[in-house]
Amino acid sequence: MHTTSHTAVQRTDVMASRIPGGSSAASAHVQRIADELKLLQATLNPARRIVHAGDVLYRYGERFEQLHVLNSGCFKLLSVSESGDEQIVGLKFRGDWLGFSGIARGSHACDAIAMDTSEVWTLRYDALLQACAEEPRLMALVHEAMSSEIMRDREAKTALCTLPADARVATFLHDWAGSLAMRGLRTDQISLRLTRAEIGNYLGLTLETVSRVLSRLVRARLIAFNEKSRRDICIPDFQALGSFTSRPAAVGLH
Amino acid sequence: MHTTSHTAVQRTDVMASRIPGGSSAASAHVQRIADELKLLQATLNPARRIVHAGDVLYRYGERFEQLHVLNSGCFKLLSVSESGDEQIVGLKFRGDWLGFSGIARGSHACDAIAMDTSEVWTLRYDALLQACAEEPRLMALVHEAMSSEIMRDREAKTALCTLPADARVATFLHDWAGSLAMRGLRTDQISLRLTRAEIGNYLGLTLETVSRVLSRLVRARLIAFNEKSRRDICIPDFQALGSFTSRPAAVGLH
DNA sequence: CGGGTAGTTGAGCGCCTTCAATCGCCGTGG
DNA sequence: CCACGGCGATTGAAGGCGCTCAACTACCCG
Numbered sequence: 001m002h003t004t005s006h007t008a009v010q011r012t013d014v015m016a017s018r019i020p021g022g023s024s025a026a027s028a029h030v031q032r033i034a035d036e037l038k039l040l041q042a043t044l045n046p047a048r049r050i051v052h053a054g055d056v057l058y059r060y061g062e063r064f065e066q067l068h069v070l071n072s073g074c075f076k077l078l079s080v081s082e083s084g085d086e087q088i089v090g091l092k093f094r095g096d097w098l099g100f101s102g103i104a105r106g107s108h109a110c111d112a113i114a115m116d117t118s119e120v121w122t123l124r125y126d127a128l129l130q131a132c133a134e135e136p137r138l139m140a141l142v143h144e145a146m147s148s149e150i151m152r153d154r155e156a157k158t159a160l161c162t163l164p165a166d167a168r169v170a171t172f173l174h175d176w177a178g179s180l181a182m183r184g185l186r187t188d189q190i191s192l193r194l195t196r197a198e199i200g201n202y203l204g205l206t207l208e209t210v211s212r213v214l215s216r217l218v219r220a221r222l223i224a225f226n227e228k229s230r231r232d233i234c235i236p237d238f239q240a241l242g243s244f245t246s247r248p249a250a251v252g253l254h
Numbered sequence: 255m256h257t258t259s260h261t262a263v264q265r266t267d268v269m270a271s272r273i274p275g276g277s278s279a280a281s282a283h284v285q286r287i288a289d290e291l292k293l294l295q296a297t298l299n300p301a302r303r304i305v306h307a308g309d310v311l312y313r314y315g316e317r318f319e320q321l322h323v324l325n326s327g328c329f330k331l332l333s334v335s336e337s338g339d340e341q342i343v344g345l346k347f348r349g350d351w352l353g354f355s356g357i358a359r360g361s362h363a364c365d366a367i368a369m370d371t372s373e374v375w376t377l378r379y380d381a382l383l384q385a386c387a388e389e390p391r392l393m394a395l396v397h398e399a400m401s402s403e404i405m406r407d408r409e410a411k412t413a414l415c416t417l418p419a420d421a422r423v424a425t426f427l428h429d430w431a432g433s434l435a436m437r438g439l440r441t442d443q444i445s446l447r448l449t450r451a452e453i454g455n456y457l458g459l460t461l462e463t464v465s466r467v468l469s470r471l472v473r474a475r476l477i478a479f480n481e482k483s484r485r486d487i488c489i490p491d492f493q494a495l496g497s498f499t500s501r502p503a504a505v506g507l508h
Numbered sequence: 509c510g511g512g513t514a515g516t517t518g519a520g521c522g523c524c525t526t527c528a529a530t531c532g533c534c535g536t537g538g
Numbered sequence: 539c540c541a542c543g544g545c546g547a548t549t550g551a552a553g554g555c556g557c558t559c560a561a562c563t564a565c566c567c568g
Binding site: 110 | 333335339341343344354355356357358359363364383384386387388390393394396397398399400401402403404405407408410411412414415416455456457458
Binding site: 195196197207208211212214215230231 | 548
């Protein structure tokens with residue numbers, strides 16, 4: 001795992017002009033993440049480093065001592081069962097925290113693997129606790145991050161429990177694009193950094209089903225493939241894709 | 255099969271590795287919950303009260319101001335979608351916290367409904383924050399509780415993604431019994447406080463499937479119904495039920 | 509007794525999986 | 539240069555698991 005330059009200015013702020021669902025809410029969120037990072041930097045001066053796709057930030061079972069915050073890039077969280085099969089249990093983007101699940105047992109509960117070149121800020125947990133005691137805003141920030149994670153996990157569970165395959169995949173794409181939008185990135189053109197098998201794993205489907213659903217969404221004009229790579233997906237109408245979530249019907253089949 | 259003492263499990267030291275009624279780990283956990291409650295009481299003197307089955311502790315959308323800790327009883331967390339259908343997103347027992355998901359937005363993300371007569375300890379969130387700043391152990395306790403919730407949500411997601419109906423229901427029963435065991439309660443005789451429809455809702459199955467799976471588990475001698483109520487379930491061999499989780503095969507069908 | 513709720517069980521269907529074939533891409537090595 | 543193999547993705551065909559629809563029972567409470 002590289003620890004090269006810590007300056008890594010990420011060129012994110014292309015920005016809010018392109019954001020679906022109202023740029024004001026999105027840019028507010030962008031600002032909020034920036035403020036949070038600034039607060040972190042001021043109170044804890046976290047170690048920064050760049051990691052690359054495939055790099056492992058921590059592994060299941062490793063002693064928990066640090067938390068991480070993503071300044072850019074994206075990560076997947078991988079839970080490996082004793083029988084050896086893997087389950088993707090989370091996806092993380094700029095502003096998200098990594099490692100919360102390790103606090104309870106004192107050892108990490110999953111693997112954290114970069115899906116793209118990313119800048120990670122790392123802070124010692126004991127230092128964080130101490131800083132939280134002195135800076136109430138910092139404590140509130142940490143609690144909000146954990147609370148958000150709990151909320152999103154529940155939404156994911158609900159999707160798994162209630163949505164058929166088509167809506168599940170559509171929701172997945174919509175959420176991914178929404179995650180980027182809230183961070184000020186473009187959403188008309190998203191680059192999934194997962195194979196069909198990984199998407200299926202994350203959604204409780206087989207890779208074939210994912211592939212078929214994507215083809216169906218293309219036929220329904222809700223998405224389009226980039227001609228270069230079939231992992232790059234165009235979303236002409238962000239809202240339409242979202243509304244498909246609730247109405248799994250009304251797709252021209254066949 | 256009955257053991258009158260509260261150390262419900264006898265010949266299973268092996269189980270101590272996982273989620274045992276294995277007495278040592280279980281009683282350690284009981285002790286830990288007791289210590290946590292004691293610390294809470296010492297630092298915050300929370301308001302206690304008794305609620306009854308069906309009582310609502312908080313509702314979706316209500317302003318978030320308090321957190322709650324269960325001293326006894328059990329709760330369900332209910333998420334209601336805009337279209338009106340409900341999803342059970344969590345089950346809570348003694349020692350569990352309620353309300354974490356409301357922190358992020360400042361309003362509660364679900365309904366919390368008692369499934370049984372329960373004793374609830376309530377504390378103001380702002381008071382908790384303040385107390386956390388002064389008492390590091392309290393802050394650690396809160397973080398551990400949130401971390402545990404994240405972990406358990408992920409396990410639930412994994413179950414939804416990977417297990418077929420039979421294993422899902424078996425895991426549900428096993429986990430429920432395990433939750434009781436970790437709290438020092440008997441596990442050979444558990445009383446589900448959910449209808450078949452609610453179990454199905456929680457597990458992403460229909461009530462008919464739940465009913466059929468339970469009948470199958472009875473035929474396989476992994477569980478037995480109490481003759482009084484079909485919601486009360488005997489678990490003759492806790493371990494066997496657990497091992498069924500991983501091997502969904504090998505049940506005498508028909 | 510009648511009505512309502514909870515639960516069980518059967519029959520048939522449909523969505524998703526399983527199995528399999530094919531295509532395109534890319535890096536390697538003859 | 540092209541052949542080859544591997545990986546990712548797509549698509550078809552067939553089968554099965556779980557859902558839908560429905561009937562029936564048990565139990566509680568008026």
